[in-house]
Amino acid sequence: MPETATPIIRIPLEEVESSNLHSIGYDPARKIAAVRFRSGAIYHYANVDQETMTQFYTAPSRGNFFARQIKGKFPGMKVTGTCRNCGSQHGYLGTVCEECGTSVYEDVRKSSGEKIE
Numbered sequence: 001m002p003e004t005a006t007p008i009i010r011i012p013l014e015e016v017e018s019s020n021l022h023s024i025g026y027d028p029a030r031k032i033a034a035v036r037f038r039s040g041a042i043y044h045y046a047n048v049d050q051e052t053m054t055q056f057y058t059a060p061s062r063g064n065f066f067a068r069q070i071k072g073k074f075p076g077m078k079v080t081g082t083c084r085n086c087g088s089q090h091g092y093l094g095t096v097c098e099e100c101g102t103s104v105y106e107d108v109r110k111s112s113g114e115k116i117e
Contacts, residue, residue: 008079008092009044020063026053033070034079040090045074081105 011034013023018038025034026048033048033056052069059065070076080090083097083105091098091105 008094010092011044013042014057016062018061018063021066024056024062026050028053033074035066035070040080041078042080042090042092043076044079045070045076048074078107078109081107084108 011025085103086100088099
């Protein structure tokens, strides 16, 4: 079974008002921002400083702030995926599927050549 090389850090998320973003979180010790989109997918962005996150949390439009100040400016990776066995979505990569328990969640987009930002 495929596994991730490094365990995915589960960062607590706080729901936000946004048409595109569902919730955001931050691990200040690791400087990792977590963003959950309305689609359910969660991405982690590395090297995000506390000041940027404070601005993100307080921005009048978090979606616009994300698009202008985080996406494409910080290295990001998708940390949730799909179970190839049952199709359950948005489990943390490399963890056993919570629905069927027989497979691990994978980022199935990698095999299709989609770019991950």
